[in-house]
Amino acid sequence: MARTGRPRAFDKDEKLAAALNLFWSRGYAATSVQDLVDALGVERGSIYAAFGDKRDLYLEAVKLYWRQYEVELETAMRSVPLLPALRWALTNPVHLEQFATDLGVPQGCLMGNTSAELLPRDTDAQVIVAHSYQRFVDIVSDALQLAQERGEVVDTAPASAQAQMLLFFVQGFSLVSRAGPDKALSLAAVDAAIDSLRV
Structure with missing residues (x-):
């Protein structure tokens, strides 16, 4: 009878979530395979067998990260009125201390960090x-279109262009927030962006 090998002795989804926290906290280049071994509590060979190499993981x-964020974004963009939900979406980089873990505090948006790195x-x-x-632009654009139809948001630009502007804002804001600017000034900038959409 052929041997089937030993079954994996860990929850793959749980370890992937732990790897996400580590990468988000330290970045790709600064996270070594040994860091992953230590943080996940899994042997190197088991990580390779389950996920491939460090880049694959x-x-x-x-x-x-994106799957989790998209669920939150879609839920928020169904809110009426929309502008408070947009403010939540734009202020995420300022509130990342809420995600503090034993591995450290995530630094900015992981998508933006991946772009930069x-x-x-x-x-x-x-x-x-x-x-x-x-997907961010599509989700936000659909919500803005409905908000324009309700008369909540200015319609001087197409909803798709407004959504693209907010993508540029949130990604730039996320990167700048890593330098630790004054939180009150950061939130004032978000309010100014939201006010530019207000009727």
Whole structure:
């Protein structure tokens, strides 16, 4: 009878979530395979067997990050009125201390961090990031279109252009927030962006 090998002795989803926290806290380049071994409590060979190499694991973690964020974003964008929900979406980088773990505090948006660290040389990462950015624009654009029809948001620009502006804002804001600017000034900038959409 052929041997089937030993069954995996850990929850793959749980370990992927732990890897996400580590990568988000430290970045891709600064996270070694040994760091992953220590943080996940899994042997190196088991990590390779379950996820592939470090890059494969990182890309899976980035996809998990986006899946979780997209659920939150879609839920928020169904809110009426919309502008408070948009403010929540834009202020996420300021409130990342809520995600503090034993591994440290996540630094900015992981999609933005991936753009800065791996693009354009990593085409697989580029596809993942481009998809997430387009999904952000699509989700927010649909919500803005409905808000325009309700008379809540100005219609001097197409909803798609407004959504693209907010993507640029939130990604720029996320990167700048890593430098630790004054939180009150950061929130004032968000309020100014929201006020520019208000009727």
